[in-house]
Amino acid sequence: MPTRRRLKGRRIAVLAADGFEKVELVVPLRALKAAGAEVDVVSLRRGRIRGVNLHMPASRVRVDRTIDDAAPADYDGLLVPGGFINPDLLRQSAPAREFVRGFADRGKPIATLCHGPWVLASAGLLDGRTLTSWPGIRDDLVNAGATWLDEDLVRDGNLTTSRGPQDMAAFVRGMLDTFAETSPEPATSAPRRTSDRQPDAPVGWAISALRWSPKPSAVAAVGIGLAAGAQRALRSPAAQSSGTRAADRAGARGRRLFRGGGLKAVS
Incomplete structure (x- = not known):
């Protein structure tokens, strides 16, 4: 330069x-x-x-x-x-x-x-x-x-x-x-x-870099799933009232799976 x-x-x-x-x-x-x-x-x-x-x-x-x-x-x-x-x-x-x-x-x-x-x-x-x-x-x-x-x-x-x-x-x-x-x-x-x-x-x-990169964590998998579920639930105006309940259910399910090891197959 x-x-x-x-x-x-x-x-x-x-x-x-x-x-x-x-x-x-x-x-x-x-x-x-x-x-x-x-x-x-x-x-x-x-x-x-x-x-x-x-x-x-x-x-x-x-x-x-x-x-x-x-x-x-x-x-x-x-x-x-x-x-x-x-x-x-x-x-x-x-x-x-x-x-x-x-x-x-x-x-x-x-x-x-x-x-x-x-x-x-x-x-x-x-x-x-x-x-x-x-x-x-x-x-x-x-x-x-x-x-x-x-x-x-x-x-x-x-x-x-x-x-x-x-x-x-x-x-x-x-x-x-x-x-x-x-x-x-x-x-x-x-x-x-x-x-x-x-x-x-x-x-x-x-x-080569992709082949040797580490596996994604279970936390990341849960986060992606919850974000996608919440987005689907809240997308429609008609679903606004039920969207929060759906997101809460998805969050509870994700936490149960995480604590119980249910995400090991995708981690």
């Missing part, structure tokens, strides 16, 4: 929801702050959002602004981390899609990696663009009109993308470069008429 504080005076929004891949938010966030940028984590709700390491729960990150309290005009650039849960939640949110479109409409730089481009696809921003991503969503992006390249870093105008955590060093350099520029640069990879081919197999290190 030729100038450590080259982003001083720049304000960057990090759009994320629960289920963000921890390394894809925390490492770029620290790099942005080290370069002098002011950074806001923008999310769908207040409080602290939960990160993941692949599919395992990780630490939380504090939300600075909700999507309703943030405006693209207030920022100089946008970072969208990946993880497969986080962008799937964001792409279902109309305010989140509009937030991303606000940066694109103004020609402001957008940096994203892994599954993050899903959000751009749902926002209708990928037709005619060239980018990369986690290999598993290659077809989604091609079907959205993009040219997909199997490279560690692809820059196309105001859009900077990488495949995932394996490309973090290249992504951070590219992200800092694009956020430091006063106007978007041309693509560094020449646009192609055809995308790179589909992968022949899943990413090997991800398969």
Whole structure:
């Protein structure tokens, strides 16, 4: 980095929801702050959002602004981390899609990696663009009109993308470069008429990590079950009065199962 504080005076929004891949938010966030940028984590709700390491729960990150309290005009650039849960939640949110479109409409730089481009696809921003991503969503992006390249870093105008955590060093350099520029640069990879081919197999290190990851705890299984049961019970207005009783019954049943060891089979 030729100038450590080259982003001083720049304000960057990090759009994320629960289920963000921890390394894809925390490492770029620290790099942005080290370069002098002011950074806001923008999310769908207040409080602290939960990160993941692949599919395992990780630490939380504090939300600075909700999507309703943030405006693209207030920022100089946008970072969208990946993880497969986080962008799937964001792409279902109309305010989140509009937030991303606000940066694109103004020609402001957008940096994203892994599954993050899903959000751009749902926002209708990928037709005619060239980018990369986690290999598993290659077809989604091609079907959205993009040219997909199997490279560690692809820059196309105001859009900077990488495949995932394996490309973090290249992504951070590219992200800092694009956020430091006063106007978007041309693509560094020449646009192609055809995308790179589909992968022949899943990413090997991800398969290995999942294979050797620890089993989920019984407490986590109970929590997921109770949350799902309560949501179903309270979803319908007609069920409001009976929903509390249903949630209470589900909670009591979950506690009995936990104390009695009934969840050992799924732990």
